[in-house]
Amino acid sequence: MSTLKAAIIGCGSIAEKRHIPEYAANKQVEIVAVCDIVGERAEKMASQYGAKAYTDYNEIMQLADVDVVSVCLPNNLHAPVSIAALQAGKHVLCEKPMATSKEEAEAMIEAARVSGKTLMIAHNQRFVASHRKAKEILDGGKLGKIYSFKTTFGHPGPEAWSVDGADSWFFNKEQAFIGAMGDLGVHKSDLMRYLLGEFSEVGAFIETNAKQNTDVDDNAVCILRTESGIIGTLAASWAYTAGSGDNSTIIYGENGTLKLEADPEYSLIEEYRTGEVIKHQLGKIQTNDEGGQTTTHVIDHFVESILKQKAPLITGEEGYKSLQVILGALESQETKQIISLKQQVTAQ
Structure with missing residues (x-):
């Protein structure tokens, strides 16, 4: 796989200033979808980066051409959306804190294990x-x-x-x-x-x-x-x-x-x-x-981990600890x- 197709769920500041531009700067990634409950935000990012805009994250899960998903949502949505993406066969980069409880974190780790997909937590x-x-x-x-x-x-x-x-x-x-x-x-x-x-x-x-x-x-x-x-x-x-x-x-x-x-x-x-x-x-x-003006290096590490099929530095287990x-x-x-x-x- 030479190019990963990415979807970003949540178009708030962390997505706008970090995830989206850092995906765009990575030559091995193509941003194909952005999603936000506020349609204008998704449309703005979509037009800026040549992607398609969505307002329902469930639609992202149905996109066969999406390889990786960034979860840039309020904390209470980190676990359910990450689990849904992993179960849909997507690699997941989830913002911190990864979850709101021990049980949620363990469910995310288990979803990654069962799916065989990469789960990384965005500790920069x-x-x-x-x-x-x-x-x-x-x-x-x-x-x-x-x-x-x-x-x-x-x-x-x-x-x-x-x-x-x-x-x-x-x-x-x-x-x-x-x-x-x-x-x-x-x-x-x-x-x-x-x-x-x-x-x-x-x-x-x-x-x-x-x-x-x-x-x-x-x-x-x-x-x-x-x-x-x-x-x-x-x-x-x-x-x-x-x-x-x-x-x-x-x-x-x-x-x-x-x-x-x-x-x-x-x-x-x-x-x-x-x-x-x-x-x-x-x-x-x-x-x-x-x-x-700076990069967090998070996106590049996530992409490299997937392409080289190696565990990222901050796995779900690390995020949980x-x-x-x-x-x-x-x-x-x-x-x-x-x-x-x-x-x-x-x-x-």
């Missing part, structure tokens, strides 16, 4: 140049034993980013299920698992204190312990009101410290006890406001207890 932080370089340094042992970390993902909120602004589904609990923790926190749980290994415990304080007329969380701070004993904090927030926000990570080790996306000029800084400092300019991390951290944080907030994350994915 693993593809950021500074994060990949940090992974190389950590795996090489240069930092020695890792002691602690702090990671943050915060910005002013979805109002300026979402196509519907303050009326966005992001603020509707029925559609979103979870707020900043699902929008931003799950990205960082995935990144830290990638860098440091699996988490065994989580505790959390989660609040809705910055946004009006919503009952989804907009501020969260989690404490985490890895299976190897590394402890640290993860913050997710829609309350960082100045500038473009904070997407930084700092890792503290026996021999020194790594600072990722914590400096405006250097995307990775290595600082060692010996006094040695190494500064890396590795290209800027993608943000929501640079107008498509990152979601588990967030579900555990919610449970911690509700029970006021530290939550064990040692439950395993039961779908094989």
Whole structure:
């Protein structure tokens, strides 16, 4: 198969700014269908990219010439639409968080297994140049034993980013299920698992204190312990009101410290006890406001995985493990207890 035919379900901001243009830029993909419940949005994207517009995602499932589907919908639709696409014989790239429950995530994984099709979750932080370089340094042992970390993902909120602004589904609990923790926190749980290994415990304080007329969380701070004993904090927030926000990570080790996306000029800084400092300019991390000047590399990796018939970096199982951290944080907030994350994915 030389060219994959793609359909994008949901034509909101993540599709318009990321999925659709990145498919269009990939020479091994042809966009044949776009779908949105708001017909004008679908028509706009269809005319811009030479595709056909649909308003009912069920019609996409019936299209025999569609090989891959991107699910760019509100969180509560991620699982049902992904499962329908997998059962229809399509490869699926699903936005994060992959699902709203353990049961939904497991059903998605099972649907991928039964269909034999690729399921990838669109966690883009693993593809950021500074994060990949940090992974190389950590795996090489240069930092020695890792002691602690702090990671943050915060910005002013979805109002300026979402196509519907303050009326966005992001603020509707029925559609979103979870707020900043699902929008931003799950990205960082995935990144830290990638860098440091699996988490065994989580505790959390989660609040809705910055946004009006919503009952989804907009501020969260989690404490985490890895299976190897590394402890640290993860913050997710829609309350960082100045500038473009904070997407930084700092890792503290026996021999020194790594600072990722914590400096405006250097995307990775290595600082060692010996006094040695190494500064890396590795290209800027993608943000929501640079107008498509960067790529997330998510689409290219998804396409390559399918064409080369190899598992993607973020499989359904990986997406579920990152979601588990967030579900555990919610449970911690509700029970006021530290939550064990040692439950395993039961779908094989």
